[in-house]
Amino acid sequence: MSRTTGPGDPAAPAVVLNEVRKHYRETRAVDGVSFTVARGEFFGLIGPNGAGKTTLVEIMEGLRQADAGTVSVLGASPWPRNRALLPRLGVQTQTSAFFVRLTAREHLATVAALYGAEPAAVPRTLALVGLGEQADVRGEDLSGGQRQRLAIASALVHDPELLFLDEPTAALDPQARRSLWQVLRDLKGAGRTIVYTTHHLDEAEALCDRVAIMTRGRVTALDSPNRLIARSSSTTRLVVPAERLSLAEAGELPGVISAVLDGDAVVLETGDAGPLLAAVEKVAGLAGVQTRTATLEDVYLHLTEQP
Ligand SMILES: Nc1ncnc2c1ncn2[C@@H]1O[C@H](COP(=O)(O)OP(=O)(O)OP(=O)(O)O)[C@@H](O)[C@H]1O
Incomplete structure (x- = not known):
């Protein structure tokens, strides 16, 4: 010391x-x-x-x-x-x-x-x-x-x-x-x-x-928070009201890595949000659709997960 x-x-x-x-x-x-x-x-x-x-x-x-x-x-x-x-x-x-x-x-x-x-x-x-x-x-x-x-x-x-x-x-x-x-x-x-x-x-x-x-x-x-987030995830999530898109339809859309039902929404994970947004617009329209990129909380939860 x-x-x-x-x-x-x-x-x-x-x-x-x-x-x-x-x-x-x-x-x-x-x-x-x-x-x-x-x-x-x-x-x-x-x-x-x-x-x-x-x-x-x-x-x-x-x-x-x-x-x-x-x-x-x-x-x-x-x-x-x-x-x-x-x-x-x-x-x-x-x-x-x-x-x-x-x-x-x-x-x-x-x-x-x-x-x-x-x-x-x-x-x-x-x-x-x-x-x-x-x-x-x-x-x-x-x-x-x-x-x-x-x-x-x-x-x-x-x-x-x-x-x-x-x-x-x-x-x-x-x-x-x-x-x-x-x-x-x-x-x-x-x-x-x-x-x-x-x-x-x-x-x-x-x-x-x-x-x-x-x-x-x-x-x-x-x-920095931005660099931690950028390094941890390159995916974007689209949140689509479930009444307008079924899980089966979601799975058929281009560039979908995963599709899960979360309450009254279908959450789509993608590496390329542009083409997926265009496809979602055709099938379900974009009203009420939200995009969500990773936050520091996602990074934190990933890093602090118990083994
Ligand atoms: N005076 C002490 N004697 C023995 N063990 C201790 C003592 N102070 C802390 N610890 C232990 O050391 C570890 C780290 O505790 P510490 O309080 O530093 O964590 P922390 O990150 O500040 O937690 P919190 O977010 O709950 O405040 C814990 O396992 C705690 O039980």
Whole structure:
């Protein structure tokens, strides 16, 4: 393990992991993980429950010691606990705690003071996460989604260079989720590096520059969502209302690789959508026909299938 615990090299990548391992007795929670997160990158970490994401993130945050391998965060080693690094990191977890009796503003002011952040950062950060109007509401009276925003504000108020976000949109309604996406995009636009753990594949696809898919302690794929999708599948699916196309008819159409009934639709898989669309138009018309290309979720489900 590297023992560099100074403030770090300002030009170094945000994170460099090399063959990092962490075992809990016989469980290989992290089993030889290597990757680099560039400055300014929005980096997603996805994987099934128990894949090792939390353990890996805690190693990066300096909360856990790796058994083997090297870890560099903002050019310094986060372990042993690196006090010079702490103010440069922002951490939001699923279990972020609040001073419940305090208002959102008071809570954030307390966190800001702990980090030595300027007082003006408090209203600015509340506004950034869309909590300006709830500034005087006590933590215990905030909705689940508002608390989530306060947790993010708490991770942000001291203007960290690298932000670790763990499922920040869990418990948010669809509108709140989308508006938080915008907050996260703005943070990236402002140059922040974000390491983002999520189970929402649509979110990883929409937000992340690159995603690492973890399975049983290992990174099984790492690339931009688009490249992961392009590499995994060259087929397109046509979804045709079942009342207009039978499975038998579907099987006769040109270029059909497979045809299955899915609820009230026939789903046709093809490597060449153009001729198939033309054929479907002749037999069934195109009203209500949808095309579906692969998503990050398809890639993920394929890679994380149990043997
Ligand atoms: N403190 C611990 N002691 C023993 N085993 C642990 C400990 N923490 C995690 N594990 C085990 O290590 C493996 C990885 O767990 P981890 O929490 O890192 O996965 P995860 O990908 O974050 O899962 P989730 O999506 O459910 O949060 C699991 O098998 C888990 O049971």
